[in-house]
Amino acid sequence: MNQHHVFKISTTVWPKSRLLKDIFCLVLLFMYTSHGLAAQTETLPEYISTASVRYGQITGLEQRFTEDKSLVRLTDYKSIEFDAETLARFNPEAATLIETLNRFGLYNAGDLFNLGTLEFETKPTIQFVAPVYAQGITKNWTLGIGIPVINYKNDVNIQQSFSNIAYYNQFRGLSPELDAALDTDLGAATQNTLIQKGYDPITDRDESFLGDIQMVSLWKFYEGVTNKSVHQMTLNLPTGPKYDTDDLLALNAFGRTYLENSVTFSQTVNTYLSLNPYTNFRYYLPEKVDIRVPKNNSDVLPDESSKEKLTKYEGYQYEIGGQVNLAVSDDLSFGFDYRIGQKTKDTFNQSNKGDSKVLETNTESDWHKVGFELNYSTVKSYLSKKSFIPMNLSFLAYDTISGRNVERRIGQELSVALFF
């Protein structure tokens, strides 16, 4: 698993096309870890407040778009084939054993030795509950705050397969070292190696914690008859867990400070249809992180001694996208969103213990995301006194359909918002 960017965080939300619905859409603003289909087109009316609860989950984090844009399972992407070369690199004694086996006949028996592939099957799942509160300060300016609580689950299964140990069993009894090598449980050995190197053991996770709190300012700076423009500024506060260089399964996506600016233009086509192009830009503040610095590209598990406090300059992130909103009735609407985004390379200051350039490898990324929403609102029926309370109920689903150096995220979320 990429320890630098396990997955992306977005606070952008699903826009609403219609006025009343736009009011309530703000409750979607604080969608921590939501897919980030952001095209906020409306502010709350002055003195109107909203309280909402968002509940959702994100899966698909075990899949990743690689440098060549192919989507692979992290099990495959991060699996390690313990062939002779890898073994020799990991362990000098293994190199001797390989050389020993190479001297049996002329068949390079040592070079062909393969303990198999160590596969880390992970099933990371994030569930979140985010209470959100927002208030219209003025007609065109709304402020809001969201406090996400995260539950992170990950079922880890380490398995060893595709070895040719069976063939090499014939060499058993010749030397204790060789016997030990043939009996190697890569999973256990890896855990031991991790522990020896000061890493946390790889085990199943089920933990809950406070995520990064977000504060949002929404300013409608232009409004015409059939169109309008909204600026949204999001401040992400580092209230979540800090970067943990010792935990290979840590999400390491919290505890960040960044500022994101979005501008959305909304054009109403007719009563039922509106189009909302948008763009956003995110800037991360440089941060000091305790991080293990690899010596080179082969140093996939840097020793504890390689830990160093470096300044991380996370790459800029920008996106453009567009939304189509379709109101089926006064209460029910659908929405579809498509966006593309990019992030520039992360950089680190010079390391004294390793090669920090290695940390920068494959940190520039891009993505294409789609989203779909089903929304049910009682605001209109409330205003016409057909409903007791003004509320908004929505279901959102999203996915990353292509990308580079980015995890796939499949999300579903449900939100309930009340207005008062």
Added chain:
Amino acid sequence: MKTQKRIINQNIKHFLGLACLLAFTNCAPKVQEKERISPVVPTARTNDTNLFQKNKRSFADFQHAQKNIKNNSQNLFTDAENLLDISRRLQDGLGDDIAFSFYNEAVSNQASTSPANSMAIKDTHYLQLVHEESTDAIQSGTATIIETLRKDTLTVQNLVVAQTEILKTVKETDLLSKQLEIVEKVLQNIVTGIEAAELFPEFKLQLTTEMRTQSAAQLAGPKILATELKTITTLKQGIDLLSAYVTKNAVVLLPEDTKALKDADHLGQLVDKIKNSQSALQALAKTWQILTPEERVLHFKTANKKLYDFFNDKGPKDIQCIVAANCNSLITKLILKVGVYPAIEDYGVGNIKKDITLNGINSLNLAVQTNSQMTLIALGKTLQDDIKKGVETEIAEIQLFAKDFKNLIADGLAAKLATPTISRIDLNKPNSENFMSNYYASVFLKKNNVRQQFQLIDNLLQFMFLGKNTEEKTTQNKIKEILTKADARFYYDQTNKASNETILTVKDQAASLKFYTQMMNQLADWRPSTFDTGITEYFAQDLVTKYQSDDLKKLVFPKSDLFGMALSLAAQTLKQLESELSPIYLMDENNQRISITDYLNNNFENPNAVVVHAAASDIKNKVLSDETHLQDITLMIDALADFYKATEDIEKSTSDILKDEVLKTQILNSRKQVKLVIVTLANFVSNQLVTRDHYVFSELNFKTGKKKLSVSSYDYAMAIKALVTAHQTTGIDIYKLSALEIYYSLNRKFYLTKTKFYSPTIEVNEKGELIDADLVKTTSTDLSVSRDHILMMLSSILPLRSHMNYGSQLQFDRIFENWYSALLL
């Protein structure tokens, strides 16, 4: 219209909603499944040559093979072994008899060229070992028995003294029958006392049995005599009874007793003849002669003063003439007629006869009773002396047995083997030849051939003296000690005795191990073998018939002990292989030689060296030769593999050597070490003594680093044999692969279409490359192939057959079948 428009809009809205949903679903990316391929394992690099394509007439038909086999074998022993190996591998038994005939021919050839030097059975090493093994036990046992016997004798003697005390009260006037009753009771008490005493069981049994028997026998005669004496009416009858008793019982009489008996007999005769005064006087005169002066006074003077005076005045001659009735003196005749005869008649001739008879019988009884009484008084001492004497005789016998045990066994064994001698090892032959001829003798040993069995057993020990331990000063008479030593034993080359050089050859060491291992196979007590019957069934009692003892009911050649002997000698050879003078050594990746002792002690330059190769070289004057030879290594692998196999399930042996847990562990560990040595030797062959194309190097010179490419198919056969053996022993496939590829290269270069068999040798071109045998131009029309060569090649390749692919098997079968069939006819 509005309604229609609304309906259309509604439909459009639904359609768009559905489209969004479908688009969302269809946009989902597909995960690329990574294709996993199992990692490869070592496989052969080269392929077999298609001999079917090489020449349409590549393969020999039966007639060709039969016509062209040349039977001028150089080594009938190896021919026999190779043929037997093929026959047993095929489990057809077709070649068994021919193999045995080859062996017998080889043995008779050997006997005709070098007649055996014989040695007496009693001088054999095994008998010496039996002597060594038994001496201590016999000496110790003998001493214990003797000490016990002497102690017990004293106990019995004391018992006899106590019990015979009562005999001193017996009087001479006691009737003989009464005396006999007393003595019988005493003897019974002695026997009862012995039975109650704590004595050496066999001694007790023997003594009581003897006493009962002897008592009955000894008392029977006197009892009869006592009864019969009561019935006699004449002196002559009494004397006759007594004489008969003396004769019958072989009683040894003192001269005076003999004389007395003779006189009494004479008297008896005279008494029986008394009819008148003259014959009465003869009897009286005889009586006078017999009596002592005091008795004369008692019996004559009181009875008849005149008669007393008459005799008393006579001298002995006169008395004698009266007895003989030939007194011619006129005076004497006158006196007799005038004075004596009348007096006798006065007394009465009948009275005289009666008196003399009565007194004579009384005197006889008294003499017998007195004699008996005197005997009884001395009986205690007599018994003691007899017992002591008997025990001492027994002790002397035991000591003689102990001293002569080896000879007794030797004589018995010679009788069983029907020969007084066996052969000595011919020290003028090379060690390997000696070892291998014994190896073959063991392989071809027939059931119940006891002479050959003993010869092989003794040869084991004879070979022990062929080898030397570096610290041994003298080895004679220390067989047991040598056998129990876990020291290395070196078999130095014996052939050049004039030279001061000490040469230790790989061939000799391998041959010694091979022989000892073969003997271990034959003697393994947990597996059936030809040694199950024959000498291993001989008990000491079967050989020593002169003495009977439970102690002799022991096997003289217990199979488990013989196995321990062979194992011990094999272990000494193996010990030698890890000694400082080992011909086997290890090599690092740069072919730098490291002695096994240095390796075990971590005493070499590069402790991180990868040491997985080993080779073997001869040692001359304690210096390793610069070369190592493939053939030597093959012999060593073969011998070590034999040992490894022979010790399979060794823990099942009941041999004493394996009852010691420490020794047992050492043996089991050494078995693992042997496997490792085989692995390292096979690694060297498969990695260093073959080219990338699996052509074979016959030798490597460590000094120059040069390898000699072999042009001999014999080397190829040896390489195949070494690697197949290593594969069978270790289970490592790589050796099998190497062997197969060497076989492929054999087919590629050595198969000669003209002879339809493998050429013994091929040639190299100016670049040093091997030339295909078929491409060598020759004008020779000789198509013959020697039997040695055929057997060697076929027996070496046959074990590979099961590992070949179908095509290779097919063409091997085409080569094998007809040549093998032709060999059987």
